[in-house]
Amino acid sequence: MKNIKVGIDAFNDLAQSHDAHVKEVERLQKELDELNKLKLVDQKGELLLECRIGDKNHQLLLEVGLNTILEKFVKEGNLGSLKQLDCEGIDISAEKGKVNIVDIPGFEDTVDEVNSIK
Amino acid sequence: MKLIALSDSHNATNRVEISDGDILIHAGDFSFQGIASEIQDFIEWMKEQPHKHKLWIAGNHERGIEDFPDNSKVIDNRTGATYIHDKVVEVEGLKFFGSNFTPEFNNWVFGLTDRQSKIFWENAPEADVVVCHGPPHTILDSVTPEYKHERPLGCKHFLSYIERVKPKVTIFGHIHGSGGMHKTIEWDDGSKTECYNVSVMNEQYQLTNPSTIIEI
Numbered sequence: 001m002k003n004i005k006v007g008i009d010a011f012n013d014l015a016q017s018h019d020a021h022v023k024e025v026e027r028l029q030k031e032l033d034e035l036n037k038l039k040l041v042d043q044k045g046e047l048l049l050e051c052r053i054g055d056k057n058h059q060l061l062l063e064v065g066l067n068t069i070l071e072k073f074v075k076e077g078n079l080g081s082l083k084q085l086d087c088e089g090i091d092i093s094a095e096k097g098k099v100n101i102v103d104i105p106g107f108e109d110t111v112d113e114v115n116s117i118k
Numbered sequence: 119m120k121l122i123a124l125s126d127s128h129n130a131t132n133r134v135e136i137s138d139g140d141i142l143i144h145a146g147d148f149s150f151q152g153i154a155s156e157i158q159d160f161i162e163w164m165k166e167q168p169h170k171h172k173l174w175i176a177g178n179h180e181r182g183i184e185d186f187p188d189n190s191k192v193i194d195n196r197t198g199a200t201y202i203h204d205k206v207v208e209v210e211g212l213k214f215f216g217s218n219f220t221p222e223f224n225n226w227v228f229g230l231t232d233r234q235s236k237i238f239w240e241n242a243p244e245a246d247v248v249v250c251h252g253p254p255h256t257i258l259d260s261v262t263p264e265y266k267h268e269r270p271l272g273c274k275h276f277l278s279y280i281e282r283v284k285p286k287v288t289i290f291g292h293i294h295g296s297g298g299m300h301k302t303i304e305w306d307d308g309s310k311t312e313c314y315n316v317s318v319m320n321e322q323y324q325l326t327n328p329s330t331i332i333e334i
Binding site for chain 1: 141151152153154155157158169170171172173181182185186188189192198200204205206207208209213230231233234237238241242243
């Protein structure tokens with residue numbers, strides 16, 4: 001037959017279980033707090049700034065980071081690589097299926113008119 | 119005749135499942151900006167495609183085509199494809215008209231104001247197949263299919279053009295949320311226009327659809 005505790009014994013078991021549960025929750029909370037902490041240190045490991053994910057200092061750090069990335073992007077000329085491709089050495093031997101361009105009287109004027117409004 | 123159409127492949131064009139067919143059509147947004155390396159990748163991909171005929175237009179992402187229009191000629195010459203923006207071309211007895219345009223939005227390229235769009239579409243030529251980057255108003259132009267017509271993003275003047283010309287097929291993309299979908303418009307005279315949103319990506323820019331096969 002199963003040994004069932006009653007009275008003060010049962011109460012002590014429940015209290016122990018509750019204590020263990022509370023301790024585990026506290027441990028996890030501490031772990032989470034640590035994970036949410038960000039530390040900015042210098043090259044020697046000296047702490048420069050400590051913040052938490054999502055707070056004002058973290059937002060400022062993100063802005064600095066984004067600005068740096070954008071500055072690097074512009075300086076390296078990535079935006080500048082919008083350019084006319086070199087036409088030399090074009091392989092015009094690519095076999096082209098027969099496509100006839102159809103003349104559309106007056107449509108060129110429409111395109112000019114549309115472009116002139118810009 | 120079998121048309122194979124896709125759009126909005128955004129630098130993942132070489133990962134799209136492309137079917138065999140007679141005419142391959144890319145309806146714009148093969149890149150994110152149209153910078154030189156992206157155009158080069160598109161050239162490499164297009165050159166490898168075995169279809170007898172290859173047609174393409176640009177989309178609102180192709181700044182490198184709007185700012186440097188001759189890049190379209192470079193693509194054509196190196197791949198054997200034909201850029202059909204603002205052109206009617208006849209292929210295998212079918213007339214195709216192409217347009218890069220979408221309604222003006224933020225700082226994207228090939229965008230038209232309402233006034234420009236009205237002039238353009240009122241004078242646009244007739245064709246059997248119309249390839250435009252942006253959809254017509256209320257036709258497969260919702261960000262998510264669940265919204266249906268509650269948030270139409272397409273061009274009203276393009277819709278008027280379709281009502282006037284009644285092309286056999288219209289092919290477009292731009293609104294990823296309706297990609298891979300098809301709708302038939304039945305006209306009073308008994309004719310039909312088959313509409314296809316051929317975007318291969320979803321709203322999260324993930325490849326979700328293969329190329330669309332259109333029998334005509």
